[in-house]
Amino acid sequence: MRGLLYVLAFFGMIALGAWAYSENYAMRARLAEGQRLRAEIAALNDAIATQRAEWAFLNRPDRLRALVDVNFERLQLMPMEPGQLAPVATLAYPAPAQDGALPGNLDLSQSVDVQAILPADPEGGAP
């Protein structure tokens, strides 16, 4: 009986040793993984900083001005003028509907195309 207990204790100790060994190496693997991830984060942060610098370089006022000049036929962009800012009271009201243009009784069983009901804008085009 005593001999059996000795043997069991001995093998139990071997088993605990094996468990400690495996935990140790699992821990080291995790730490190495953590270090690898931190290095990857740092590299990605550097890439983000490079992209920000690239964006700022492509967005610089000289380049935008040159692009506006090169594409003038297509875009026709001009510098803003003070006269382009005005109080709302100076804007024209849209022209009211002509008499009889709106139907007296709308058929609401179907969907109604509201654009087709309005009279044509005498100035034409978007506001």
Next chain:
Amino acid sequence: MTTRTPLRPLARILDAREKGENPDLIERENLRARHEAMKSRAMGRARFRLGILSFAFFAAFTTIGVQMGLTASQTPVEPRQEAGKSTISAQRADITDRNGNVLATNMLTHSLYVQTADLVDPPRVARELAALFPELKEDELLRRFTDGRSFLWVRKVLSPEQMQAVHEIGDPGLLFGPREMRLYPNGTLAAHILGGASFGAEGVSSAELIGVAGIEKAMDTRLRDPALAGEPLALSLDLTLQATMEEVLGAGMVMMNAKGAAGILMNVHTGEILAMASLPDFDPNDRPNPVLPKGAEPADSPLFNRAVQGVYELGSTFKIFAAAQAMELGLVTPETEVNTAALSVGKKRFSEFDNKNYGPVATVSKIIAVSSNIGTGHIALMIGGERQQAFLKDLGLLDPSPVELVEAPGAKPLRPPKWPDVVTVTAAFGHGISSSPLNLAAAYATIANGGIKVTPTLLQRDAPMKGIRVMSPQVAADSVAMLRRVVTEGTATLADVEGYSVAGKTGTADKPKKGGGYYDDKVVNTFAAVFPSDAPQYVLVISMDEPEGTSGGSEVRRTAGWTAVPVAAEIIKRIGPLMGLRPQVEAAPGNEVTAVRND
């Protein structure tokens, strides 16, 4: 198995009985021998057990000892907890404008260095490097490779293409070291404000960035602070306004054939500088050599900041300070009539510009509007030299500007050592006393914001700054009204931009010669504007060095009304909408409907 000896062996007993000996002795002897054998067996067993035990102890201690030895002999590796930010730990903070647009940032690059011991073929390497990089000389490189040193820097920064080309040379002695460099993506924009950066302590795996000029050097400690490395330094500049001002000022400089120009746009309530330009300028990515050729003035270099470092006689723009002080002291009102016939102090006689005559008397308001020297001189004599000096000092015109640039403290305004009446008169119309355009802008901002002294700043400031009260709000409002009259009826009518009621003052000053005296045909023209004049928000100061404007004919005009004023008008017209300033219709209707179309 050993045979067991009986205690009373028959043969010996019989033998002993025949001889007459006691047979019990034989029994005791055998018993003793048997006990001895048992003892020696027990001792052997005990010795064996002791051996096992000592071996076990020895094994255990050896294991522990070996582990301790191994642990002691390894070099410790620290767990890197803090490596999330960047591969290179030292990082300089970015600089952005008030809206977050990047003005200065860091970029990862590599440096090129040589370990001469590892070079396989130094002549070939020298030849190929000289072919790749034009500023390197082949014989110089070869000499440095072979003169006995073990390490040398070849290039501080490399582009990725250059790095690949050097890599393809294929020599093991050519090595790359990572580092960060400072990049200014907007090129020459705000060059004097940003200044530039270069490398301090350089190592193989990293290099330290230090500021060299401008705000990079003035705020170097904050930019290098590791706790604030992630937080960009927000300047008060607006990138759009700065670009517009530089563009229009550059065009104006070319049109007026000027040697240089400076412009400052400032918010009058907070003292923030929204745009500050000095032309000619440079690219801070590639700062030119500051060494000047023989005989050149410091102002000839593009590195010279004409807005902050340039100290000029600003001319008639100072007249408003005399008028404002006289009103503040209660000596005059805008309608008080002052002698404009003649002025002489001792032997010196003063006259008007172009020998004009404004009549025997004129109101203070008219004196400022037409820029009369004689009238202003009389006002200044009323004030007296000491009070005038104190007032100019309160406005900040006699001290270097406190703005956050490393060149600012060195730009001391020049003033005469003594202040007799002659100096009182000349200082009133801005001659004999020199100041920088930035000081002038701060002084005009003080008038524009109702009389609180303005401290200019390049850093973003949200709240209006606190300052001493230099003049009462009524005096300030009257002064702005006088300045408005200059634009509507006086010397600066070209600045009357529709919708932004611009108020301002022109100043034309002859440039002083080195040996004393003034040039006949070289002037510095300044225009200091405040807008919108009913509730001033911004100050714009434009200064042009040796401009030659034309009035449409062949005659060259060198007064500010023909040079600095049209440039300022164009700048206000362009930046007004960009700042969201609504042009005001003359009769502001309030909330009523003013126009309705009924087709």
